[in-house]
Amino acid sequence: MSSGMAWAEGDTIKVGVLHSLSGTMAISETTLKDTVLMLIDQQNAKGGINGKMLEAVVVDPASDWPLFAEKARELISVDKVDVIFGCWTSVSRKSVLPVIEELNGLMFYPVQYEGEESSKNVFYTGAAPNQQAIPAVDYYLNELGVQKFALLGTDYVYPRTTNNILAAYLESKGIAKDDIFVNYTPFGHSDWSKIVADVKALGADGKKVGVISTINGDANIGFYKELAAAGISADDIPVVAFSVGEEELSGLDTSNLVGHLAAWNYFMSADTPENAAFIEGWHKFIGNDKRVTNDPMEATYIGFNMWVNAVTQAGTTETNAVEAAMIGQKFPNLTGSTAEMLPNHHLTKPVLIGEIQADGQFDIISQTDPVPGDAWTDYLPESAVLDSDWKDLKCGMYNTETKTCVQLTSNY
Template sequence: SEVDVIFGSWTSVSRKSALPVLEELNGLMFYPVQYEGEESSRNVFYTGAAPNQQAIPATDYFLEELGVEKFALLGTDYVYPRTTNNILEQYLIDNGIAADDIFVNYTPFGHSDWSTIVADVVELGADGSQVGVISTINGDANIGFYKELAAAGISADDIPVVAFSVGEEELSGLDTSDLVGHLAAWNYFQSAESELNDEWVAAWKAAMGDERVTNDPMEAHYIGFNMWVNAVEDAGTTDVDAVRTAMYGQEFPNLTGGTAVMLPNHHLAKPVLIGEITADGQFDIISQTSEVPGDAWTDYLPESAVLTSDWKDLGCGMYNTETETCVQLTSNY
């Protein structure tokens, strides 16, 4: 094929649809969005967050900082929320939260009638327990959800919501009054304080207009693209196999003041940031970790905990550490 590399795809469905073609033709894709993990293709570099770089730390924040005792896991009905919530449900149970204190609900894309679901969430706290919502609700459905919470008189102090799919772009042009004080977990926010970020945001606004915002998947592509360029220069070719080999251990400054490193499992080491939504649609960063290495296979599901991905030394994305064999016959679609 004439294509050296693809930067893109937004949903997990689109990524999984591209996988068979990438693998058959030995293509290369950089995928920039947080995702559910449980995948490791030799033809994809995952520059967005795996669950241990977004969902798990956000849940820890709820448990440790906000004292949340009951959890509502609300998601849009597709692969990313379902897999993420399977992991989170097990993680919460492992951390002493009773199964009965975890409410899981899925709604279709564009869902608009949130009154019953919000009532169910409020009911969780009827006994005085602190309730928190972990949201994998995607797209426009978010507007109706936050509006319904506000209409029910629920503030972020009463029932905090932490979202994994609400960022600056989603908030731009919205009336954010219903969202102020609620949280989002990402690996980058436009409001991150670093000289590099100031320059980058200024350049973006100069090119696209002052009202345009940056967001986490943009930073992921910025890192991934620069790493690819450096790998091509190191390899002296755009040949996929040579570039893949040159990608391992690539380092590039991220925009939050640290350094992104490409790991042998095709994931990055990234800091985890939690931001509080402000009235102007930006985020006040209230928590930031040091770099967390992305994990292709979660430690919190027994069948995945035994798997590791190492394309550099083991040449395998699904290596079973107990049997010491590569169990990857084909990708799991």
């Protein structure tokens, strides 16, 4: 194994940007590429890091999951980047993981995901299930009185694993198996009439139905249109989405979506000085006051700033030194509390539930104190016994019963 990324040749620190700029995920990922470019600009205006300027190396893996692995290898081996900020879908992250572990690279992953993973080479700055999915279900159960659940997802690892966790959790809360409807559709799916009809039929017995949506990318456009066409309002059947934020709503007619929900750890509508400054900086950088901010942008911002502080502290960009310096890093989030990087490479994050407004923004109707991210869920028996601790145990899959470390997280 190589010694990992270290100070780049010459005077710059190279930052790899691995986000889809074309294909089905471009609607979500292009903004994250721009966010990294903005953060690099802002850091360079402060004099870079330890006297070295930052230089972006942008590639387009084009929503093609195997291409993510190729582009990651190219960034590390050919371009000699010091760090990568990238991926949105879990299938793209899973594609990159063996490469980044083999080459001892360093990646920051900024999107909510299914958990069930902890790599020494990745920092997960989006939500784990206990910081988004589980609290959203609790809100449905406790606040809205939902008795039947439609778990609708795009057909890949994040929705499937998240829904396995949620089904186990719902059953532990007394919801019958027959009252949980699960359906998966391909990326870019457009014909939602039958699925929406099936969801509507769930409520024929008078029980309150709620939709938990792990639908990703541009498929959301057709889904929400079909709900409106079927005359289903948020009062009838509320939808709480885990992958729909301000960016996705900006391309939709939101008049039919008012009252539907999203669970995230940040909303643009958060009223804090840090958020006001972030939005102002974004509008200035992008040259458009209409452009929105969203949760994965905040996760990118926190991860980037923690990385800057860790590199400054370590005095090098070498992977092992930065990885060690990252654990315990604290940085103000944009919603009024402080994010901390835990030994399991996950953050502490507040959980926010937002209600969609006519202008495409969210009214924050629920907000918690920061919750520590859990790499391994308590609701799947095989995971409940696992722990992740890269500080003391130096292990991402530590079996607390056998007291042994299971390796190869990327093949999990």
